Amino acid sequence: MSIMLEKGYSNTGIQEVLSSLGVPKGSFYHYFDSKENFAVAIIRHFDEEFSGELLRILTNSQETPLRRLRTYGETGKRALLSDECRKGCLIGNLSQEMSDQSEILRKELSIVINKRLGLFTQCIEEGQKLGEITQVASADRLAEHLMCGLSGAVTQAKTLKNIEPMENFIDLMFNHFLKARKTA
Amino acid sequence: MSIMLEKGYSNTGIQEVLSSLGVPKGSFYHYFDSKENFAVAIIRHFDEEFSGELLRILTNSQETPLRRLRTYGETGKRALLSDECRKGCLIGNLSQEMSDQSEILRKELSIVINKRLGLFTQCIEEGQKLGEITQVASADRLAEHLMCGLSGAVTQAKTLKNIEPMENFIDLMFNHFLKARKTA
Numbered sequence: 423m424s425i426m427l428e429k430g431y432s433n434t435g436i437q438e439v440l441s442s443l444g445v446p447k448g449s450f451y452h453y454f455d456s457k458e459n460f461a462v463a464i465i466r467h468f469d470e471e472f473s474g475e476l477l478r479i480l481t482n483s484q485e486t487p488l489r490r491l492r493t494y495g496e497t498g499k500r501a502l503l504s505d506e507c508r509k510g511c512l513i514g515n516l517s518q519e520m521s522d523q524s525e526i527l528r529k530e531l532s533i534v535i536n537k538r539l540g541l542f543t544q545c546i547e548e549g550q551k552l553g554e555i556t557q558v559a560s561a562d563r564l565a566e567h568l569m570c571g572l573s574g575a576v577t578q579a580k581t582l583k584n585i586e587p588m589e590n591f592i593d594l595m596f597n598h599f600l601k602a603r604k605t606a
Numbered sequence: 607m608s609i610m611l612e613k614g615y616s617n618t619g620i621q622e623v624l625s626s627l628g629v630p631k632g633s634f635y636h637y638f639d640s641k642e643n644f645a646v647a648i649i650r651h652f653d654e655e656f657s658g659e660l661l662r663i664l665t666n667s668q669e670t671p672l673r674r675l676r677t678y679g680e681t682g683k684r685a686l687l688s689d690e691c692r693k694g695c696l697i698g699n700l701s702q703e704m705s706d707q708s709e710i711l712r713k714e715l716s717i718v719i720n721k722r723l724g725l726f727t728q729c730i731e732e733g734q735k736l737g738e739i740t741q742v743a744s745a746d747r748l749a750e751h752l753m754c755g756l757s758g759a760v761t762q763a764k765t766l767k768n769i770e771p772m773e774n775f776i777d778l779m780f781n782h783f784l785k786a787r788k789t790a
Contacts, residue, residue, distance in 0.1 A: 430703055432616035508706045517765040518702035519614055522692045531765050558782045559774075566762070566771055567755070567778050574758030578750070581701040581715050587750055590743075594751050598742045599783045 468512045480545040487549030492596040499588045514573040664729040671733030676780040698757040
């Protein structure tokens, strides 16, 4: 998972993975019949860890819904910073790299994206009911916008090797665009 | 350019490129000393075509600045649709794939991103002066947000093989978030 997170799918050699673990090739092919299916297992493992953390943040009743979304953004920002604007999110990386290359991986990635969209939608809905989050669009549409923007900001931060696009995104999204407008 | 747009950097074989053009290998190494430098030339070529079109759209005085930005978004949406949500933008694709893999490509991609940011910033500034575009943040920060969101929406459309994330992004960005709020 760690190697694929940093190097992507195509640049990850099975032999490199096995060597780093001291596992013989035969064992690999006992469990996985292809690199694609190995990547599916990695995606599922990554998602399991990630979704647990995401759910914990987005249902934390100590914070308001908008604040929870911001906490998620800040958590991602800190992780990216501590990796010196490298790596980012495995799902975002493989989505970009593999969506046109492998239908098996594309479908697996779609499942994860839709799952995340569901979690964000619930949190945004809650914020809309409380009057904290804007109602210019439905919760699922705002959730999709948030996810697209975040993943784009991560990529831009990686390319510029500068955390600023993440900071800018977090500030604009959570201090302005998602905030319910005060009615006069 | 076309092969790298669809397959990415790592999955593009020089031999495949040469075969598709009927060019012998010796000629390639006469012009390029590595695949990386070949990719730099491809990025510059892509950017030349793309920046010309972007500049034309963003300085079209027949439309208001916000409308021009929207036209750009719609143009991207149509292109993605006609490619059945494949390919996308070479700069976005290589940014995601190669920013951690090649410092040479990362620097080249940063130059293109900063150039685009400059074009968007000018157009947004113009819209802010006209009172058409929100002033919740400076033009360069709104430009960065717009670029991050667009590239994330393209990626999500490619993964879901559905244009909806692009449509949603265009609607929210240009009908709501970037619009100047009417003052009471």
